[in-house]
Amino acid sequence: xxxxxxxxxxxxxxxxxxxxxxxxxxxxxxxxxxxxxxxxxxxxxxxxxxxxxxxxxxxxxxxxxxxxxxxxxxxxxxxxxxxxxxxxxxxxxxxxxxxxxxxxxxxxxxxxxxxxxxxxxxxxxxxxxxxxxxxxxxx
Numbered sequence: 001x002x003x004x005x006x007x008x009x010x011x012x013x014x015x016x017x018x019x020x021x022x023x024x025x026x027x028x029x030x031x032x033x034x035x036x037x038x039x040x041x042x043x044x045x046x047x048x049x050x051x052x053x054x055x056x057x058x059x060x061x062x063x064x065x066x067x068x069x070x071x072x073x074x075x076x077x078x079x080x081x082x083x084x085x086x087x088x089x090x091x092x093x094x095x096x097x098x099x100x101x102x103x104x105x106x107x108x109x110x111x112x113x114x115x116x117x118x119x120x121x122x123x124x125x126x127x128x129x130x131x132x133x134x135x136x137x138x139x
Contacts, residue, residue: 093130
């Protein structure tokens with residue numbers, strides 16, 4: 001509801017609801033086909049597959065990003081050029097066209113804190129966070 005009003009959720013708020021995204025109706029394997037298609041589009045994945053394949057591919061893609069996040073955290077964001085920083089944000093759902101480099105870095109730091117805190121079983125929360133964290137960023 002706060003996101004609809006223009007706010008951006010805090011990391012602690014997302015972590016507080018993490019259990020809802022692993023074992024309930026919001027787990028990737030329980031989402032309705034239309035929901036999985038919408039998330040696939042956010043991740044630039046074609047939504048024109050049967051629901052079973054969409055769920056599998058979405059989970060694989062999210063876990064690959066999670067793996068990249070751990071490597072990026074180990075490398076350090078200071079090692080990224082501005083172009084690499086913007087590409088990393090874009091891959092994770094943030095259109096950084098109208099953002100400064102510091103804003104991109106701050107968003108990516110927040111994303112990495114979330115991603116590296118979550119378990120593989122919480123991939124659904126990470127997929128939804130691509131929308132929740134980027135929707136109203138620097139509005």
